[in-house]
Amino acid sequence: MCRTGDVDEPFESGSETGTDAAFTALLEDSAEELYEAAPCGYLSTLMDGTIAKINTTLLDWLGMERTSVVGRLRFPDLLTVGGKLYHETHYAPLLRMQGSLRGIALELKTADGGRLPVLVSSQVKFGSEGEPLLIRATVFDASDRRAYEKELLHRRQEAERARAEAEAARRQAEADRGRLADALAVLQQSLVPSSLPAIQGLESAVYYQAASPEQLGGDFYDLFPVDDKRWAFFLGDVCGKGPEAAALTSLTRYTLRAAAVHDPEPQVALRTLNAVLHERYADSGDPRFCTCLFGVVEPDPRTGRALVRLASGGHPSALALRTGGGAELLPTPGGMLIGVLPDARMRTAQTTLNRGDTLLLYTDGLTEARTGPDAGSMLGEDALLSFAAEHAPAAPRELIAALTGLLADATPGPTDDTALLALGVPFTDHAGTADG
Amino acid sequence: MADLTVARRDTEAGPVLLVAGELDFVQAPVLRQHVAELALWRGACLTLDLSRLEQCDSAGLTVLLLARERARAAAADLVLAAPPPKLRRTLAITGLDAVFTLRPDEGSSGLRRDEGSSVA
Known part of the structure; x- marks a missing residue:
């Protein structure tokens, strides 16, 4: 093993490096491209929420221009009223306390007035002295999942309604049977x-x-x-x-x-x-x-x-x-x-x-x-x-x-x-x- | 519970119904229907072969009495052939052994089960 390794190692090592590079080149043009065109939204803000960096994917979802966002808006500005409130009372305090949050469901306001349900995960980046520097966030489009949840809820409500109707029918049948039994009992009493x-x-x-x-x-x-x-x-x-x-x-x-x-x-x-x-x-x-x-x-x-x-x-x-x-x-x-x-x-x-x-x-x-x-x-x-x-x-x-x-x-x-x-x-x- | 089957065979003396199974409240209407549809004539003899009867309750007795009425209306006779011991006891208790003509054997000209039409 050692002997052969001595001979082969340099060749193999070089070969691996070449393959990795080829894959990287094949998959993404660059790390920058990976960031901008990722299948999720990326967002970096200062500790006060001011948006410092945002990727193209998220901008596209929002329908906004980079110039009107970076340095101009805070993360809560992207949220609906309820989301803003939730961010202020829960999201931001928790994030400051824990340093990270995962899979929080929020709604973004899009430029055309629509709403985009998203799942947000955030991580605080700390400096070498342990001081918080900025917040990085990933944003996943949750509209499919929300639709699925809505459908589930709808189905459950339907099932509950059907169950309630069946229950009502059963009670009615029981009441009818009870009345019939009462009538029969009265008749029976006339027989004995x-x-x-x-x-x-x-x-x-x-x-x-x-x-x-x-x-x-x-x-x-x-x-x-x-x-x-x-x-x-x-x-x-x-x-x-x-x-x-x-x-x-x-x-x-x-x-x-x-x-x-x-x-x-x-x-x-x-x-x-x-x-x-x-x-x-x-x-x-x-x-x-x-x-x-x-x-x-x-x-x-x-x-x-x-x-x-x-x-x-x-x-x-x-x-x-x-x-x-x-x-x-x-x-x-x-x-x-x-x-x-x-x-x-x-x-x-x-x-x-x-x-x-x-x-x-x-x-x-x-x-x-x-x-x-x-x-x-x-x-x-x-x-x-x-x-x-x-x-x-x-x-x-x-x-x-x-x-x-x-x-x-x-x-x-x-x-x-x-x-x-x-x-x-x-x-x-x-x-x-x-x-x- | 054994289903009631009724098999008919026509003889010179008159129709013979082989009644097998349980003649109870649920199934008595089957025999009742058969009896209602019979062709009877003056002097004919309707035979109910009861040798394979397993059970007969009060509704069954009612149908036997209906058969008797049906025969009387046509000036025909009714014979209950080979009533099982339990039915014979019931007929004795109800005094119907004096009303029906009973015959211990299975009726005229040996009806076999595979003859005639069987209706469940």
Whole structure:
């Protein structure tokens, strides 16, 4: 390396110098030309701002003659009013303090009255004693960048406006949905009672869940007095969903209430309902049906027993949970889907509830709920009967709570609506031990 | 959820509809439309082959009852063939087993799935 270097160095060195010179000559005629025709503006001022030197590029941007600028104007004179103010309050003090500033956005006034957005960087040149001598500044044309920023701002404002409009639309939709939900809730309240009456010698509990708040439920129930000793109750399910089903539910509920007061015999009430629905819908081309369990209960607080008479119009049988444990179906045979035939036959079945016995009426939302590890199997009637037997004896509230828990863990079945009504004869004080 | 398909085959005794899938609130109108468009005559027998029915809710029952009305209006008969156990239980609970004519087998002259037109 050393040996060869000794020989080659002078030649190579000379060659490099020649190449540099050639490049310099090729790129710029001179340093002066580089200064004057640089792609940015150059400006030198005295410490008081008086312009001492300015390059041609900047003069061209300003549209000014060198003679009218050098020694005649101060740097702030080139700025807009806002720029002057900013220069005086921030730019100049900062520059004096720091010795340099970079990329400050300012606007220059051009000779033709226009404005040129620029980015200015300044550097103070100090003498050998550290005294400030002059200020050198480079000026970059920032009009493209300003336009870009303006465009960005414009786009952002547009995006914000669009977002605000979407937000307003969303709020409106939410408000509309809220009003609709309110209206539906009011309608829904006409389909089921808001609360069950308190009955001496009888405890009651209910669960009601419509498929969705937007969809009026097709399940219905009620409990009301028919005279001073007896109470009527019913629970059912109309075929179909939506407003038409709700209209049918409403008709059904008030027909049964009126019929029960006229004659509380369960099969008579259901026959009346059957006749009304058949007459109303059979020839409409849009036949409508419902299933219903209708019962009359006569509690006797003295004996602690309640006599229950039940009739079914095509509805799943009620269950009875007995005070001594176990549960049984209460068959209501022969009852037909209501509204199909002009003269449907119903029969009344009868049972007695003793202290601690509980009667359960339900719609198929309960038995069709999907349970099991993969929600693959329906609960079904047999499993419901087993579940009830395991929980017997259970007061109405306990039973409804247990079934609500069962439903909470299940996937709703295809019917979705679920209504549960439980009636029981409570243990009285002398039977208090049975509670523990 | 299985879509409802209805395949029709005309026999001497009358039309046979093979109803497969779920006959629920959403899909019941499909069968309803098929039943409405059927040609029936006095003494004919409309057979609904339900052997491949997977689900039937109250809206489905309504369409079955509509088919019954349609047949009665034409002085024809309606037969529900091969209702699955679950439907049979539903028909029993609703008392409709006394209203419909049920037949345990799949209906007349052995309709196969690849015959007739299938409409989803």
